[in-house]
Amino acid sequence: MMSEAQNLKIDTSFTPVEYDPQYILMVNNLKKYFAIKGGMLQKTVGWVKAVDGITFNIKRGTTMGLVGESGCGKTTTGRAILRLSGEKTAGQVLFNGKEVYDFSPKEMRAMRPKMQIIFQDPFSSLQPRMPVGEIIGEAVREHGIVPKEEFDDYIDRIMDECGLQPFQKDRYPHEFSGGQRQRICIARALALNPEFVVCDEPVSALDVSIQAQIINLLKELQAKHNLTYLFISHDLSVVEHISDTVGVMYLGNLVEYGPTERIFNNPLHPYTKALLSAVPVPDPDAKMNRIVLEGSIPSPANPPAGCKFHTRCSECMACCRTDIPAMVEVEPDHFVVCHLYDGANK
Secondary structure: OHHHHHHOOOOOOOOOOOOOOOEEEEEEEEEEEEEEEEOOOOEEEEEEEEEEEEEEEEEOOOEEEEEOOOOOOHHHHHHHHOOOOOOOOEEEEEEOOEEHHHOOHHHHHHHHHHEEEEOOOOOOOOOOOOOHHHHHHHHHHHHOOOOHHHHHHHHHHHHHHOOOOHHHHHOOHHHOOHHHHHHHHHHHHHOOOOOEEEEEOOOOOOOHHHHHHHHHHHHHHHHHHOOEEEEEOOOHHHHHHHOOEEEEEEOOEEEEEEEHHHHHHOOOOHHHHHHHHOOOOOOOOOOOOOOOOOOOOOOOOOOOOOOOOOOOOOOOOHHHHOOOOOEEEEEOOEEEEOHHHHOOOO
């Protein structure tokens, strides 16, 4: 892996950060590239830079929303944090102060219950030939979460917390509605007593009324069990409702990051402004200043030089085409990656 990275000039260097106890998760310059194979010998001829140096921290018991267009690397970020997509390319992922990628297989297995994921499509993530009680309890048995004599009562309690009836545990996934199936997925994750949960677009496949129920359920469970969420979504209205902090992602990088209120009330990056301008407003008489992004998203296998957003940015300057912007803290805890704020345009 290292020889391929060196031959294709991947920058795997980074400055390690020290653990800060207020954060349950610290992600530092995380990169996750996927090899492009070519030729008769299927050698690596390039890389898809799905996650290209992303940095953020999440405080214990809070929710960070991760937003952006489809294909920007949101899901890959979540999977890389949980070590579900092979080895990282570079960077740090500290969970409770420990580097996730330094764990042995035995240590990683012991850590799995503490780091869970809720998938986007509840139906495809559930085993259709298993009753719901077994789906929720399979990993509980495997990891020995509760004694055998307490197993049935424990599954009943978890189902009740997630808005399911215990008598339903003998039914199969196809016998439930979409919202109920997502509750099953939430119960499966909650049953392992996790500390951190990646919510990968958990409401995007549901209608609006059911979305609100699931979001409220997640917030209730967070308050009761002190859960920490990384909430991945492209729906800014949902993110605003559930998140304490928000990261805006474009082509494998964070372009803006900060408290939810500041991101929504004072967006700084042109990309963030464009996304927010597309959020529907319930007032039919309100006039919207819609910002239309020109062109399409460049390929992550061949991203533009300089600022990756410059090919679609209405405020593009000469330096944007050649120089990579630095992350600047414009106001307390509100960071932006843009030449409009780093002084490079002066």
